[in-house]
Amino acid sequence: MPDSTRSRYDVVVVGGGHNGLTAAAYAARGGRSVLVLERADHVGGAAVSARPFAGVDARLSRYSYLVSLLPRRVVEELGLPITLKRRRWSSYTPVGEGGLLVDSQDAAATRTAFRRLTGSDADFEAWGRFYAMTAEVARRLAPTLTEPLLPRSEVRDRVVDGVGEDAWRALFEEPLGDVLRRTFADDVVRGVAATDGLIGTFADVDEPSLRQNRCFLYHVIGNGTGDWDVPVGGMGAVSGALHDAAVAAGATIVTSATVTAVDPGSSGAEVAWTDADGRARGVAAGHVLAGCAPAELERLLGGEPPAPGPEGAQLKVNMLLTRLPRLRDDVDPVAAFSGTLHVNESLTQLEDAHAQAAAGRIPDLPPSEIYCHTLTDRTILGPALAGTDAQTITLFGLHMPARLFRTDPDGARDRALRATLASLDSVLAEPIEDVLALDADGAPCLEVRTPVDLEGDVGLPGGHIFHRDLSWPFAESDADAGRWGVETEHPRVLLAGAGARRGGGVSGIPGRAAAMAVLSA
Numbered sequence: 001m002p003d004s005t006r007s008r009y010d011v012v013v014v015g016g017g018h019n020g021l022t023a024a025a026y027a028a029r030g031g032r033s034v035l036v037l038e039r040a041d042h043v044g045g046a047a048v049s050a051r052p053f054a055g056v057d058a059r060l061s062r063y064s065y066l067v068s069l070l071p072r073r074v075v076e077e078l079g080l081p082i083t084l085k086r087r088r089w090s091s092y093t094p095v096g097e098g099g100l101l102v103d104s105q106d107a108a109a110t111r112t113a114f115r116r117l118t119g120s121d122a123d124f125e126a127w128g129r130f131y132a133m134t135a136e137v138a139r140r141l142a143p144t145l146t147e148p149l150l151p152r153s154e155v156r157d158r159v160v161d162g163v164g165e166d167a168w169r170a171l172f173e174e175p176l177g178d179v180l181r182r183t184f185a186d187d188v189v190r191g192v193a194a195t196d197g198l199i200g201t202f203a204d205v206d207e208p209s210l211r212q213n214r215c216f217l218y219h220v221i222g223n224g225t226g227d228w229d230v231p232v233g234g235m236g237a238v239s240g241a242l243h244d245a246a247v248a249a250g251a252t253i254v255t256s257a258t259v260t261a262v263d264p265g266s267s268g269a270e271v272a273w274t275d276a277d278g279r280a281r282g283v284a285a286g287h288v289l290a291g292c293a294p295a296e297l298e299r300l301l302g303g304e305p306p307a308p309g310p311e312g313a314q315l316k317v318n319m320l321l322t323r324l325p326r327l328r329d330d331v332d333p334v335a336a337f338s339g340t341l342h343v344n345e346s347l348t349q350l351e352d353a354h355a356q357a358a359a360g361r362i363p364d365l366p367p368s369e370i371y372c373h374t375l376t377d378r379t380i381l382g383p384a385l386a387g388t389d390a391q392t393i394t395l396f397g398l399h400m401p402a403r404l405f406r407t408d409p410d411g412a413r414d415r416a417l418r419a420t421l422a423s424l425d426s427v428l429a430e431p432i433e434d435v436l437a438l439d440a441d442g443a444p445c446l447e448v449r450t451p452v453d454l455e456g457d458v459g460l461p462g463g464h465i466f467h468r469d470l471s472w473p474f475a476e477s478d479a480d481a482g483r484w485g486v487e488t489e490h491p492r493v494l495l496a497g498a499g500a501r502r503g504g505g506v507s508g509i510p511g512r513a514a515a516m517a518v519l520s521a
């Protein structure tokens, strides 16, 4: 990557995560000179692929793994050569010696599975109605995400007129917990639905702040369907395509380049940075687009970090297996592992785990969800593995807040991992350790990252996967309507990453919004 830079650019992007790259691509295609400064020795931020296991040719999506929120509009406008594959099964939740398999292509089989678990058709019918409602809301909301912010009242009208008053209240006004208890009778069914509100958000389902509702909303509106698809080639393929689009449009991207300060100025900003050799450098910028987290931008501007700061709450475990493990149920492991496999995620189990973590303890029975990339896309495996039974799986553990890992990061990581694997084993017919592949050094192919690890690896404040809690996808004040949701108190400094309004997840939405704000200035 180039390291020769000019003394001034129209746009300097702090951070080459996928959003920084998106901002760079749009701004450069709009005719602006663009410099991206990325602290790591590679781009992509939390959207990368890596070979984490010594001597093993398996390129795993190291952090984020599924795509829903990336608008087709962005893919088309930037001409991104990426392929997203739909998963055949939606989810499987083991319960005792049975389980709930939600088959997106076989309603009759799904009805039978609900009946077996709950004893009647009531929750199956309720499930259909509930997700038909979220899909209708998604259809109306998704197109607004790539436009300037609508006022809250207009979004409300769209939902109420098109879907109904109940839909607005359920998603935007009442705590998710109340809605799920009212909608479903079964504790497991309630929990499966609740998880979308808790991924990356350390919250109780009943919180009056409705953080859990905002998280839920972002999980069900992506591209107007809420489908979560597998990026062929892994998440690195998505960031790679965005990188190539930015470079093709003329942006200069420098890695191992740490921004150390931003002076917002009045006629133009100044950005101080350190290059790969540790030399202090400076560059003038018409606009600074912060692809880093808002807390990091605040630090670069010389301000006080927010208190309390953002806090992530997930344990990420990447594994390579010699084969899929057997389940207690007679379900086909291919069906069970193709979608999202929910481990100990009934609503009661989620509430218990949250209460224990909030009290400062690693949960006794950590809830988690598992996703297997290679059942949908085997291109991430090298030739030695491609023709074998090997599978990569990713475990995303909930309710593991950063506070649990601050005082004894290594010890707490070990304890969290042991509790999480024991929780997983409780739903398998054989221990997961028995099917873990070994790397070239004879060590198990298992990589575990806590929120504190992610703070160090990727610069996520508190390990928060969305940089901070998600915002509603509309203007909450009249002054913000018609803006892009990326503005700061400094006219020449804009947010361009996950912490912007309508940020969070692999979407490119805030990166595009920041570029649009510059191009329309």
Ligand SMILES: Cc1cc2nc3c(=O)[nH]c(=O)nc-3n(C[C@H](O)[C@H](O)[C@H](O)COP(=O)(O)OP(=O)(O)OC[C@H]3O[C@@H](n4cnc5c(N)ncnc54)[C@H](O)[C@@H]3O)c2cc1C
Pocket (backbone or CB within 6 Å): 014, 015, 016, 017, 018, 019, 020, 037, 038, 039, 040, 043, 044, 045, 046, 047, 062, 063, 064, 065, 066, 067, 068, 069, 257, 258, 259, 260, 291, 292, 293, 296, 314, 316, 454, 458, 459, 460, 464, 465, 466, 467, 496, 497, 498, 499, 504, 505, 506, 507
């Ligand atoms: C474990 C995990 C699983 C996830 N799973 C999913 C998923 O399946 N699907 C999904 O949609 N989302 C998922 N997410 C969330 C998603 O990955 C992030 O919200 C998104 O990638 C954020 O992108 P970004 O470009 O805004 O920021 P980041 O990816 O955080 O990139 C910011 C970049 O800025 C750089 N930077 C920071 N400070 C400086 C500085 N001072 N100077 C220079 N560079 C700097 C960082 O090094 C980083 O590269 C997950 C996240 C994690 C951590």
